[in-house]
Amino acid sequence: STSSADADCLFCKIVAGHVPADVVASSERVIAFRDIAPQAPVHVLVVPKEHYGDVAVLAASDPALLAEVVALADEVAGELSDGQFRLIFNNGPHAGQSVFHVHGHVISGARLGWTPA
Ligand code: 5GP
Numbered sequence: 758s759t760s761s762a763d764a765d766c767l768f769c770k771i772v773a774g775h776v777p778a779d780v781v782a783s784s785e786r787v788i789a790f791r792d793i794a795p796q797a798p799v800h801v802l803v804v805p806k807e808h809y810g811d812v813a814v815l816a817a818s819d820p821a822l823l824a825e826v827v828a829l830a831d832e833v834a835g836e837l838s839d840g841q842f843r844l845i846f847n848n849g850p851h852a853g854q855s856v857f858h859v860h861g862h863v864i865s866g867a868r869l870g871w872t873p874a
């Protein structure tokens with residue numbers, strides 16, 4: 758873990774291996790694991806190993822790391838489906854964010870409709 762890891766953060770615990778997860782891919786600074794409640798044939802969460810609260814903070818703090826998140830999402834979609842995917846960041850509780858460690862939802866493996874609300 759890193760000095761920025763939050764002892765009470767679920768995704769920091771997954772990164773540290775203290776909570777089990779179905780890891781499907783990883784790079785030096787990013788990990789990808791299956792969502793526990795999948796909403797599509799492929800539903801994977803792509804998470805920087807370092808703790809940032811949301812995607813806006815990540816983009817402002819380390820844009821290269823955000824680019825690594827997008828690159829790992831692309832890799833996951835290429836390995837688990839046809840390579841096409843939707844990447845969703847819920848930013849803030851009113852947008853549906855429930856875990857406050859930034860994560861991109863990779864949604865893939867089906868023809869996707871558009872019903873965000
Ligand atoms: P959010 O609502 O913050 O955008 O997304 C959080 C996601 O984390 C949800 O889709 C939820 O199903 C998933 N999730 C919550 N707890 C766990 C867990 O313990 N393990 C895994 N793999 N996913 C989780």
Ligand code: ZN
Nearest residue numbers: 766769808858
């Ligand atoms: Zn965290």
